[in-house]
Amino acid sequence: xxxxxxxxxxxxxxxxxxxxxxxxxxxxxxxxxxxxxxxxxxxxxxxxxxxxxxxxxxxxxxxxxxxxxxxxxxxxxxxxxxxxxxxxxxxxxxxxxxxxxxxxxxxxxxxxxxxxxxxxxxxxxxxxxxxxxxxxxxxxxxxxxxxxxx
Amino acid sequence: xxxxxxxxxxxxxxxxxxxxxxxxxxxxxxxxxxxxxxxxxxxxxxxxxxxxxxxxxxxxxxxxxxxxxxxxxxxxxxxxxxxxxxxxxxxxxxxxxxxxxxxxxxxxxxxxxxxxxxxxxxxxxxxxxxxxxxxxxxxxxxxxxxxxxxxxxxxxxxxxxxxxxxxxxxxxxxxxxxxxxxxxxxxxxxxxxxxxxxxxxxxxxxxxxxxxxxxxxxxxxxxxxxxxxxxxxxxxxxxxxxxxxxxxxxxxxxxxxxxxxxxxxxxxxxxxxxxxxxxxxxxxxxxxxxxxxxxxxxxxxxxxxxxxx
Numbered sequence: 489x490x491x492x493x494x495x496x497x498x499x500x501x502x503x504x505x506x507x508x509x510x511x512x513x514x515x516x517x518x519x520x521x522x523x524x525x526x527x528x529x530x531x532x533x534x535x536x537x538x539x540x541x542x543x544x545x546x547x548x549x550x551x552x553x554x555x556x557x558x559x560x561x562x563x564x565x566x567x568x569x570x571x572x573x574x575x576x577x578x579x580x581x582x583x584x585x586x587x588x589x590x591x592x593x594x595x596x597x598x599x600x601x602x603x604x605x606x607x608x609x610x611x612x613x614x615x616x617x618x619x620x621x622x623x624x625x626x627x628x629x630x631x632x633x634x635x636x637x638x
Numbered sequence: 639x640x641x642x643x644x645x646x647x648x649x650x651x652x653x654x655x656x657x658x659x660x661x662x663x664x665x666x667x668x669x670x671x672x673x674x675x676x677x678x679x680x681x682x683x684x685x686x687x688x689x690x691x692x693x694x695x696x697x698x699x700x701x702x703x704x705x706x707x708x709x710x711x712x713x714x715x716x717x718x719x720x721x722x723x724x725x726x727x728x729x730x731x732x733x734x735x736x737x738x739x740x741x742x743x744x745x746x747x748x749x750x751x752x753x754x755x756x757x758x759x760x761x762x763x764x765x766x767x768x769x770x771x772x773x774x775x776x777x778x779x780x781x782x783x784x785x786x787x788x789x790x791x792x793x794x795x796x797x798x799x800x801x802x803x804x805x806x807x808x809x810x811x812x813x814x815x816x817x818x819x820x821x822x823x824x825x826x827x828x829x830x831x832x833x834x835x836x837x838x839x840x841x842x843x844x845x846x847x848x849x850x851x852x853x854x855x856x857x858x859x860x861x862x863x864x865x866x867x868x869x870x871x872x873x874x875x876x877x878x879x880x881x882x883x884x885x886x887x888x889x890x891x892x893x894x895x896x897x898x899x900x901x902x903x904x905x906x907x908x909x910x911x912x913x914x915x916x917x918x919x920x921x922x923x924x925x926x927x928x929x930x931x932x933x934x935x936x937x938x939x940x941x942x943x944x945x946x947x
Binding site for chain 2: 489490491493494497498501502504505508509511512517518523526527530531533534536537538539540543558559562563564602604605606609610611613614615617618621
C-alpha cells in the first residue's frame with residue numbers, strides 16, 4: 489500500500505536523484521532549486537510513512553500545496569513549479585524549475601527546506617554554500633527580468 | 639434492440655457500430671500502446687473494466703487505528719456513569735490525542751494520548767483498591783487515638799504510628815479509609831502497528847526521516863575532506879538503494895513474517911508512598927494485574943511482554 493500511495497513521490501525523487509547524480513559525475517553543480525524540491529519530496533514521503541506533520545516545512549511546501557493537499561485531501565499535489573507545463577513534460581526535459589515560481593519568504597528570499605539535513609550531516613558552513621548559490625540564482629533571474637523589462 | 643439489450647448499447651466513436659454490455663467483455667482491455675480503452679455510459683461515467691481479485695494466500699493487511707472518531711475512545715458519552723463508580727481512576731482532564739495518519743489515508747494510522755481509554759478504569763480501580771494503603775479512621779474514644787495521626791506519627795511520639803494501630807488494635811475494614819494518594823495512575827498510551835518496530839530501530843531513525851537523498855546530492859558542495867568523505871558515503875548508500883526502496887524491503891521481507899497486529903502500550907506512574915507494602919508480594923501482584931490490563935481487550939498474539947513503568 490505504501491508503494492502505491494507514494495509512487496508519484498518516489499518516482500520524482502528517483503528522477504531528480506538520477507539527474508543530479510549524472511551532473512555530479514560530470515562535475516556539474518546540482519541545481520539548488522531542484523535540491524530544495526528534493527528536500528520537500530523527502531519530507532512529504534516522511535509524512536506518508538510516519539504521519540507526523542512536523543516533517544512539513546511550510547515555508548516552501550505550503551505555497552507548493554504539497555503539505556496542504558496531503559493533510560486536507562489525502563492526495564498530495566504540486567503547484568506548477570517547472571518551466572514546462574506539467575510534471576510529465578518536465579521529467580522529459582530535465583526537471584527545470586522556474587525560479588520565479590519558487591516560494592519566497594516574507595523577506596522575498598527563496599524558501600529553504602534542506603537546511604536541517606545539511607546542518608546535521610555536514611555543518612552550518614556547508615549549508616551556507618548552497619544557500620548562497622540559491623540566493624544568487626534568484627537575484628540573477630530577478631535582475632535579468634528587470635533589465636529585460638527596461 | 640432495447641428490449642434485446644436491457645444492459646444498454648455502447649457505441650464506438652465515429653459511429654462504427656455498437657456493442658452490448660455482454661460483448662464488452664470480449665473487447666480488448668488495452669490498446670496497442672498499453673493504455674486501457676475507456677468506456678463511458680450515457681451519464682459520462684466511466685465503466686469499470688477491471689475486477690478485483692483477492693489472493694487469499696497473501697498475508698492480511700496490517701491493523702491501523704480508525705482515527706475518524708478517535709475522540710469517542712477516550713471520551714465516550716457514558717463516561718459520567720463510569721466516573722461515579724471509579725472516581726479514583728477517572729480523571730476529568732481532557733485527554734490530548736495526537737493522531738498520525740499513515741499512507742495519506744487520513745483516517746487510519748497511529749495515535750498517542752496522555753491518558754488511557756476509560757474502559758480500563760474498572761480494572762485500574764480494582765488494582766488500586768488491592769494495592770493501596772489504607773489508613774485507620776481516627777477514634778477519639780480510644781486511648782491511643784489522635785486526630786492528627788492519619789499518616790502515622792514521628793518515631794517515639796506518643797501519638798503512635800499507623801503500624802502500631804495495625805498490630806495493637808483489631809481494626810476492621812470499616813475502620814479504615816483509603817489513602818488519598820493514587821497508587822497506579824495512567825499517564826500515557828499509544829496505539830500503533832507492530833511493523834513500526836521493524837522499520838525503525840528507535841524513534842527518529844526511520845529511513846525517510848534522514849533526508850538521505852538530499853544530503854547525498856548536497857554533498858557536491860562539500861569543501862572539506864571530511865564532508866567530501868561523508869558525501870561519498872551517502873551517494874554510495876543511495877546508489878545501492880534509495881530510502882523508499884529500503885523501507886519497502888523492510889516491510890516486505892520474506893525471511894521473517896511481517897507483523898501486522900495493532901499494538902497498544904499504556905504507561906502508568908506508581909506512587910510507592912501509596913502502596914501497602916513497597917516490596918514483596920503486593921508488587922508482584924501488581925505486575926501480574928498490570929499485564930492483565932495490557933492484554934485487555936484481546937489483541938492477536940504475541941501479547942506485549944514488557945510493562946512500561
